[in-house]
Amino acid sequence: MSLKKYTFTEKKDTRSGFGEGIFEAGQENENVVALCADLIGSLKLDKFIDHFPERFFQVGIAEANMIGIAAGLTIGGKIPVATTFANFGTGRVYDQIRQSVAYSDKNVKICCSHAGLTLGEDGATHQILEDVGMMKMLPNMTVVVPCDFNQTKLATKAVINRHGPCYLRFGRPSWPIFTDANDHFEIGKAQVMSEGTDVTIIANGHMVWQAIEAGKILEDKGISVEMINMHTIKPLDEAAIIRSVTKTGCVVTAEEHQRNGGLGESVAGVLARNLPKPIEMVAVNDSFGESGTPTELLDKYGLSIQDVVIAVEKVLSRK
Amino acid sequence: MSGKNIEDLQKIASQVRRDILRMVHAVNSGHPGGSLGCTDFFVALYFKILDLSTDFDMDGKGEDVFFLSNGHISPVWYSVLARRGFFPVKELSTFRKLNSRLQGHPATEEGLPGIRIASGSLGQGLSVACGAALAKKLNKDEHLIYALTGDGELQEGQNWEAIMYAAHNKIDNLIATVDYNNRQIDGDVSDVLDLMNLGAKFESFGWEVLNMNGNDFQDIFKTMEIAKSKTGKGKPIVILMKTEMGQGVDYMMGSHAWHGKAPNDELLAKGLAQLEESLGDY
Numbered sequence: 001m002s003l004k005k006y007t008f009t010e011k012k013d014t015r016s017g018f019g020e021g022i023f024e025a026g027q028e029n030e031n032v033v034a035l036c037a038d039l040i041g042s043l044k045l046d047k048f049i050d051h052f053p054e055r056f057f058q059v060g061i062a063e064a065n066m067i068g069i070a071a072g073l074t075i076g077g078k079i080p081v082a083t084t085f086a087n088f089g090t091g092r093v094y095d096q097i098r099q100s101v102a103y104s105d106k107n108v109k110i111c112c113s114h115a116g117l118t119l120g121e122d123g124a125t126h127q128i129l130e131d132v133g134m135m136k137m138l139p140n141m142t143v144v145v146p147c148d149f150n151q152t153k154l155a156t157k158a159v160i161n162r163h164g165p166c167y168l169r170f171g172r173p174s175w176p177i178f179t180d181a182n183d184h185f186e187i188g189k190a191q192v193m194s195e196g197t198d199v200t201i202i203a204n205g206h207m208v209w210q211a212i213e214a215g216k217i218l219e220d221k222g223i224s225v226e227m228i229n230m231h232t233i234k235p236l237d238e239a240a241i242i243r244s245v246t247k248t249g250c251v252v253t254a255e256e257h258q259r260n261g262g263l264g265e266s267v268a269g270v271l272a273r274n275l276p277k278p279i280e281m282v283a284v285n286d287s288f289g290e291s292g293t294p295t296e297l298l299d300k301y302g303l304s305i306q307d308v309v310i311a312v313e314k315v316l317s318r319k
Numbered sequence: 320m321s322g323k324n325i326e327d328l329q330k331i332a333s334q335v336r337r338d339i340l341r342m343v344h345a346v347n348s349g350h351p352g353g354s355l356g357c358t359d360f361f362v363a364l365y366f367k368i369l370d371l372s373t374d375f376d377m378d379g380k381g382e383d384v385f386f387l388s389n390g391h392i393s394p395v396w397y398s399v400l401a402r403r404g405f406f407p408v409k410e411l412s413t414f415r416k417l418n419s420r421l422q423g424h425p426a427t428e429e430g431l432p433g434i435r436i437a438s439g440s441l442g443q444g445l446s447v448a449c450g451a452a453l454a455k456k457l458n459k460d461e462h463l464i465y466a467l468t469g470d471g472e473l474q475e476g477q478n479w480e481a482i483m484y485a486a487h488n489k490i491d492n493l494i495a496t497v498d499y500n501n502r503q504i505d506g507d508v509s510d511v512l513d514l515m516n517l518g519a520k521f522e523s524f525g526w527e528v529l530n531m532n533g534n535d536f537q538d539i540f541k542t543m544e545i546a547k548s549k550t551g552k553g554k555p556i557v558i559l560m561k562t563e564m565g566q567g568v569d570y571m572m573g574s575h576a577w578h579g580k581a582p583n584d585e586l587l588a589k590g591l592a593q594l595e596e597s598l599g600d601y
Contacts, residue, residue: 065446065480072450104427104437
């Protein structure tokens with residue numbers, strides 16, 4: 001099963017997948033309500049708002065209040081979807097999420113766009129690379145990072161239909177659509193994109209496409225790659241990791257996030273406890289980003305296709 | 320419940336104050352000062368004012384819902400909930416102990432009936448109350464949302480986000496009350512970080528502002544009736560409730576000293592001697 005089957009004819013931003021997903025979820029369940037902190041256009045909420053104006057709450061530039069209002073809306077049976085940029089929806093309001101949502105186990109969906117370096121020119125104030133770490137540490141919290149437009153649409157509906165606090169992370173740039181709109185999507189269940197025997201690559205978000213492109217190069221070099229899209233960081237599909245690495249004997253992780261606190265760290269923990277094997281991590285290494293185009297930033301901060309290739313070659317040499 | 324007269328409520332309040340002293344004394348921790356100051360308000364709310372069911376339901380549909388934002392005064396809430404029949408009175412003896420449903424600050428994780436959200440980290444309750452009030456409107460539920468915050472707590476900026484939001488969005492099914500005792504941990508609110516003219520602040524944000532003596536049942540009933548009569552008119556309502564921290568226990572009144580300190584054996588006895596055991600200690 002070669003990675004060459006993954007191609008694309010169209011690019012779209014993952015946030016538009018969110019916009020489609022919340023609209024369909026809103027059609028299916030009248031308890032779904034949305035909140036936004038002055039970023040309707042960026043979050044692609046127009047369609048939801050047009051169809052369900054009474055179920056949309058504009059909170060202004062006041063994210064802490066938004067999280068509290070969302071928690072309150074669950075008391076009365078609503079399913080609130082609180083939206084903003086990932087920086088403002090996690091780090092800025094960590095204590096509100098911790099107490100009013102996670103500890104109180106409220107059915108709030110925190111759905112955030114513009115995560116990571118690929119938001120681009122706005123620079124490091126907005127390029128949060130720590131959000132997954134913060135959210136995965138919270139008890140009761142589910143953390144999902146889908147890889148393209150189609151999967152973000154599916155993931156949006158899945159987190160809304162899952163009871164309990166959820167964090168859904170997506171982004172700004174136009175990105176290849178390479179998964180199928182009809183794929184099976186299950187929170188907590190890894191998506192094996194290709195089976196292989198030499199190395200396991202575990203990626204999420206925008207880095208799944210980078211890893212697929214790297215995998216094609218590696219296949220041309222005769223390396224058999226098992227590619228896993230780990231769209232759910234928590235609960236983590238530990239069985240899928242152990243099953244794959246038992247076969248391949250080494251792993252590379254790839255994510256648009258700090259190495260500290262990210263997907264790679266979660267995978268390393270599973271392996272350290274169960275199956276110690278060589279691991280390399282493609283991630284931002286204890287650094288803030290800066291202004292630039294998404295591609296320039298991915299290159300500069302070690303998240304390029306070539307960086308994944310180099311990491312695989314390195315981990316293979318450590319087997 | 321609505322048949323209770325003021326004398327009945329005063330007896331309940333005396334017992335609740337005994338419960339508060341005994342609870343914090345037993346674990347040598349907790350917050351008696353604000354609890355004692357707000358005792359009359361809680362007794363009035365739960366035995367007279369709120370339309371609620373003791374058959375607890377998290378969603379609170381078809382009943383009034385109360386949120387406590389200043390969660391550290393949990394002793395008074397726990398005592399009143401127990402005395403009102405939400406859970407067994409003897410469970411008050413587990414306050415702040417391992418494996419208890421009565422956490423130091425209110426929480427939902429252990430499933431204590433009457434608690435709908437955790438509070439303790441200050442400044443979050445008004446936002447939650449706004450959300451619950453919106454849910455009531457969406458559900459076409461005519462019942463009201465009540466919330467209590469501290470006055471020192473209003474130093475947290477999130478409150479002012481909620482205050483702005485509630486007025487702009489005409490959340491007129493919300494009656495917020497501020498425990499306006501001018502005390503906080505480090506001293507008087509007016510010394511630590513003055514709220515200045517709090518009533519004028521709320522008014523300028525677009526709220527209906529009422530004043531009340533929170534240690535006078537007559538005034539509580541009268542003011543809460545006025546507050547209810549002002550709901551549904553396009554404005555959120557706030558009651559600035561003057562209370563005396565430590566009310567009912569002479570040595571705890573008049574300063575901020577007993578905000579978060581438990582009495583020793585001798586002072587417990589001295590305090591209990593000032594409070595009638597009207598309903599039987601737990």
